[in-house]
Amino acid sequence: MHNHLRAHPHHRPPEHSLEQSSPREPRKRLSIALAGQPNVGKSTVFNILTGLNQHVGNWPGKTVEQRTGTLDHHGLVLDLIDLPGAYSLTCSSPEETVTRDYIIHERPDVVMVVINAACIERNLYLVAELLALPAPIVIGLNMIDVAKQEGFEVNPEVLAAAIGVPVIPMIATKGIGVHELIDAAIDVALHGPSGEPNRPEVREDHRQVLAELESLIKGYVPDPYPQDWVALKLFEGDREVIDMMRLQLPADSWEPVQSILQAHEDAMLAVASGRYEWISRMTRAALKRPRSGQVTLTSRLDRYATHPFWGLLILAAVLGITFYLTYSIGGPLQSWLAENVVGGLARWFAVVLSSAPTWMSGLVVDGLIGGAGLMISFLPILLIFFIVMGILEDVGYMARAAYVVDRFMHVIGLHGKSFLPLFLGFGCNVPAIMGARVIEDKRSRIATIMLAPLVPCAARLGVLTILVPVFFPQHATLVSWLLTGLPLVVLALMGMVLKRIYLKDEDNIFIMEMPLYHVPNARTIALFVWNQLLGFLQKAGTTILAMSIVIWALSTLPSGDIETSYLAQFGRLLEPIGRLMGLGWRPMVALLSSFVAKENAISSMSVLYNVSQDPAMLSQALRADMSTAAGLAYLVAQMLFIPCASTVAVIKQETGSWKWTLLNILFLTLLTLVAGILAYQLGSLIL
Amino acid sequence: MCLVYARGRRKALRTEVFLDAIELTLLNLLPDDSGLVVALKGGRRFVARLAALGFTPGARVIMVRNHGASPVIVRVLDTQVALGRGQAERVIIRKSA
Numbered sequence: 001m002h003n004h005l006r007a008h009p010h011h012r013p014p015e016h017s018l019e020q021s022s023p024r025e026p027r028k029r030l031s032i033a034l035a036g037q038p039n040v041g042k043s044t045v046f047n048i049l050t051g052l053n054q055h056v057g058n059w060p061g062k063t064v065e066q067r068t069g070t071l072d073h074h075g076l077v078l079d080l081i082d083l084p085g086a087y088s089l090t091c092s093s094p095e096e097t098v099t100r101d102y103i104i105h106e107r108p109d110v111v112m113v114v115i116n117a118a119c120i121e122r123n124l125y126l127v128a129e130l131l132a133l134p135a136p137i138v139i140g141l142n143m144i145d146v147a148k149q150e151g152f153e154v155n156p157e158v159l160a161a162a163i164g165v166p167v168i169p170m171i172a173t174k175g176i177g178v179h180e181l182i183d184a185a186i187d188v189a190l191h192g193p194s195g196e197p198n199r200p201e202v203r204e205d206h207r208q209v210l211a212e213l214e215s216l217i218k219g220y221v222p223d224p225y226p227q228d229w230v231a232l233k234l235f236e237g238d239r240e241v242i243d244m245m246r247l248q249l250p251a252d253s254w255e256p257v258q259s260i261l262q263a264h265e266d267a268m269l270a271v272a273s274g275r276y277e278w279i280s281r282m283t284r285a286a287l288k289r290p291r292s293g294q295v296t297l298t299s300r301l302d303r304y305a306t307h308p309f310w311g312l313l314i315l316a317a318v319l320g321i322t323f324y325l326t327y328s329i330g331g332p333l334q335s336w337l338a339e340n341v342v343g344g345l346a347r348w349f350a351v352v353l354s355s356a357p358t359w360m361s362g363l364v365v366d367g368l369i370g371g372a373g374l375m376i377s378f379l380p381i382l383l384i385f386f387i388v389m390g391i392l393e394d395v396g397y398m399a400r401a402a403y404v405v406d407r408f409m410h411v412i413g414l415h416g417k418s419f420l421p422l423f424l425g426f427g428c429n430v431p432a433i434m435g436a437r438v439i440e441d442k443r444s445r446i447a448t449i450m451l452a453p454l455v456p457c458a459a460r461l462g463v464l465t466i467l468v469p470v471f472f473p474q475h476a477t478l479v480s481w482l483l484t485g486l487p488l489v490v491l492a493l494m495g496m497v498l499k500r501i502y503l504k505d506e507d508n509i510f511i512m513e514m515p516l517y518h519v520p521n522a523r524t525i526a527l528f529v530w531n532q533l534l535g536f537l538q539k540a541g542t543t544i545l546a547m548s549i550v551i552w553a554l555s556t557l558p559s560g561d562i563e564t565s566y567l568a569q570f571g572r573l574l575e576p577i578g579r580l581m582g583l584g585w586r587p588m589v590a591l592l593s594s595f596v597a598k599e600n601a602i603s604s605m606s607v608l609y610n611v612s613q614d615p616a617m618l619s620q621a622l623r624a625d626m627s628t629a630a631g632l633a634y635l636v637a638q639m640l641f642i643p644c645a646s647t648v649a650v651i652k653q654e655t656g657s658w659k660w661t662l663l664n665i666l667f668l669t670l671l672t673l674v675a676g677i678l679a680y681q682l683g684s685l686i687l
Numbered sequence: 688m689c690l691v692y693a694r695g696r697r698k699a700l701r702t703e704v705f706l707d708a709i710e711l712t713l714l715n716l717l718p719d720d721s722g723l724v725v726a727l728k729g730g731r732r733f734v735a736r737l738a739a740l741g742f743t744p745g746a747r748v749i750m751v752r753n754h755g756a757s758p759v760i761v762r763v764l765d766t767q768v769a770l771g772r773g774q775a776e777r778v779i780i781r782k783s784a
Contacts, residue, residue, distance in 0.1 A: 088735065092736050122766055125739055152765075237731045239731075268734050302760075302767070306752055308757065403760070403769050407757045415771065416769075509771060510774065511771070513740070513768055
């Protein structure tokens, strides 16, 4: 059932670590897992420990991010694994399943649990669950500065004495306590825990039934599951454990188990109450809470940030500033890169390869540099956008944004949590679709993924800014705004349709913690941005590079003349459809090539209109070939057309379904055709 | 019951006598009101998720935001949690001073 976890990279000796270890004496390896609830600064701890020496991937068979890293520490090799943030281990989300399966099946040498000192009690709930699992733990008591600012007084030694496990005070954002935490973890991993920890029990009135349950399953619990843990989870009504034990137990033993479970369907609350009783015993001496009524920084800020009116205004301002920064700094940087770096490189290669065969300079200058270079020139825009998003997320604002927009998102069948992923889409649809993972309910997540491609990404908007002035020199700004709004209107309409036919009311569950505001951490943000950009470069880079070569080859072969190339032949096949939109074969091919990458539309046009050497000629060539109405139709089609190949690949990956992926493509293709034809026909009447 | 919170505090106070017989939910709390959780209505997953956030019988909750069609924000166990109105309606409470 859990074999997939065994394939984890962590347990294959990574090659690079073999090189590092000295040939004389193989160094000792320890596996250390990092656990914690969301919003405790766990990623910061992981980032400080591993830096860029981390690998980001997926848990096998799950759309849950997995981060692993290796570090050398006092002659030891530490394999660090960052378990996903989870509030409990009740298997109600993939994050929780992944965390408990990992600890049970992989038995890390020690688990470091990071807890937030400003909400110790709720954070200890996860500790209570982890203590029932077969791995020793150490606790990192993080954010003691934030706790102090909020008026809490926590005594780590007293807490450690109460629970019976090491508790290390930390301020991870300043690097304080992180190394003490890892030292304490190593100590426990090498020498074992110093004593039995104090474990929670179920509420008194349920203890006898639980003991009865445990005696019934005795001898039937498969390895490596701890028997008392299985009994507890059965009692909680845990689907996965119930299914496992039904298969393990002979039918006549299963019956009494089942009747106990049926008689105690509400036992979950008894178990949870037992944990909180334990928590209040553990914290009684160690925690002093603020006087009630004390106004904290977070509540002062939230007075405005979650206010029904001011909250919206603040959100609008935040979004406005995000776009302003992105395009006012990123835009000029992009043009500069395109002109000087990419253009310079192309000119340089053109000179160097002037004596080489024409096909070779064509391949390098038009194919390689034309395609990959354009993509690189989008990096500044993405860089700035992701930095701003990273800051907003790290400060804690994004939860407020999700809260404020929730009531509007309901109109289109989604809820507040869909907002952040959709907003990321303005940078790039790939992280947008991956960001939909924060939505727990499958239907809401799929709906968000289906709608995400309708958020115009930086590349689509880039094409827009180049082409709109060509056809609408007088009203470029107005037309740009209308064209940007168009897919968003379609998104809202589509959302309403999905709400009617696909989403169910009970799927729309919105439960979200509003974390405390805190000063952003540069390192956390830098790594967020780095991972986003790396993802973009890897996903987009490989396909774009390959496809721009393919497009170049198709536009050159067989005769070297574009008018008779394979691409032109294909484009002419599409001419009857194109004619309805007023488009000749060249814009049709350009539109198709934007499937590879949206920015390809421009480079394909340069090739197709034979103006690669002088991009300034493109607007003349376009105006000569297309009417204003046809230009409008092209722009409308460009904004609604199926997303780029990398986005489609991610849709498949995240929905895990070809049906949804193909449905998305089919829908957007039809939409493009209908809207393009309408735009041309209406445009011809008016313009 | 909806009228109670929609019409403001004064109205809520006046109807309290009658509400004692009726089940109160989180939605009946006005900002700054506090209450004690009595029960959670829902499937195991729902109960498990809320319990992990601190909503267990006897837990004290303080309403922070409760307006219009927006989710409510409540303070529980030193954290603020936003709950959709549909979810808040399934948390049964008793008012406390």
